[in-house]
Amino acid sequence: YFTEANQQKFLQSNIVITRVNSIYNFSLTPDRTTIITKGGTALFSHTLTNIGNSVDSYDLSHDYGLRPNVRIIVDRNNNGIVDAGETAITPDENGKHLVSNINPGERINILVSVPTSVGEAGSEINSKLHAESKGKTDLPKLSVDEQILFQTGGNAIVYKALNKASGSSENDTEITVYLKIANDDPTASNIAKDFSLTDTLDTKFKYVAGSAKWKNYNGIDTVLSDADDNESDSHNNQPLKFKAEKEGEKDKLTFELPNGVPGDSPLSSSNGYLEFRVVVPANTPIGTIPNEVNYKFTPTGETTSIPRISNRVNYEVLKYVRATFTGHHIPEGQAGETL
Template structure:
């Protein structure tokens, strides 16, 4: 809404000038349907008429302004179920969203007992605890998340300790509370299950979390396939249905085998050394999804997230001119534990997010009137286009030094 306020003020200036401007706008995903807190919105009436002598007149009413109060709302999503080998830490990721119309802070509590619980800001929003991410130190049992902007989100990671002898399911509730209005709360449930079988996981990451689409951007996708149990897994089948806004780069895949530093390039139709890789491409008209199909015939035991190897990577493109917004993606997979013949299905990786950032680009085409009589009203139709990937505010002005003294101007906006 801040942009709306600026546009309103610029139009007040514009209506005092004469001329004609035609414009078109490339609309993006910016939220502009709810006013921001503490901003003024206004309205002004304009009247144009012609006197009996044929003179054009313009009248404007007073400006009526209203200040928007701050409202408070939040969401803590989603409920999570994590299956771990007893004695390993359980990791949960959640998204805290500020649905109020102003910046707010939030306090989170949990009801675990007898466990070590640590919470982190997930700085790249990939749902996995990465090296260097900041721990949120609790005060009186409350974890403070500072200053989330209106309609913005913060991903958090919760790490919970377990002991080596546990078998019973553990459940806890996280509660998030607004600092601005303590009556506004939301909850998410965390459930820990224990398994004595192979415990394969897939960690997905991106080489870049954001970028402007002023040019086509290339992003590398990483999929780490690991197994934190003492039982090996076999036939781990992974499917990554890419977001429609990601376009796969042909023959860009690489594989780093377990416990090695060696990275091997693989083609889009590959079946060697215990891995199988293929790609199902989008439709010829660009619709649909690129789908990555990947099988690891054996996942060794005790191959943790931080251990060497077990990494598939490939490249995708975000097209030039892609609209502002978030591109989210996750993979699904299944596997067999040891020599069991029935696969464990319904598994998912973490969700990664790539943010398409705003950039500014516009064109302005002028107009020429070849002949005119003294005293005649002349209309110049100039075409202004916002050709970027989001709405923008532009201030238009007229340089009157090229016109005779006494010339008056009026500028009007005409949408296509």
């Protein structure tokens, strides 16, 4: 304020303190159903998100009871499959699997691996995955459903994976996409016939022309043409079809194995996948690029095709900082001059 003598005075008011309390909250999503052959391993992918404002840890548990070798795994690169170096969480004596120190706003993918036997009774198995907060133990326990259905006569499975899970868009970023195509039926005669898939890419994924190749079930590579034409496996002359085309602003890829996916070609085998490259363009906004694949096949002994959807893979576009500095050039100055 100014005094009557026009002198300016500065004073400080009383101090007001606002205290931000710790709030604990979280989410667990979604319910999952998977279809496998008896004797195969079911794999479920769920997302656990800390939506509170404090670091928290969580106890995970399941309802599979004494079923042997059920594992809970943190999916470090969010690709929906168990990769090398991703190990199961060791449960405590109460069957709790601890996931520690999840930051506010952080989300992690949880995989539940459930082996089955060829002598399973019934046509399905039902269970739940549970999560409980360690930071606030009176929060309600959250649960998601898991359902295993059994397919007979050949069962095609497609798993999608990326060679990197995240990156900044300071420059164009190239990513390799893998589509593992398997048939978990242990009987070689049970072919998943008339197999085809369609991968409609997000607009932020740009297909690299001519980058597709097929690694057959004997481990032999065949480079694929983007044209809409019939091709053949370079090793055993089996028919193939691959096409890359535009659907509006999106790149759409289709792949066919007219002779089907042979039985006894499980996901654990190193062969049998379609590979191609995409580019995330420079200056793509921060966010998540999701992608999944639609596919269909006909089991041996059946006449009706079965439609399926692969696992969903997320690529995270991270923030980056970039700045330029421009200045003014003063060619000369005199002593005592202010520049």
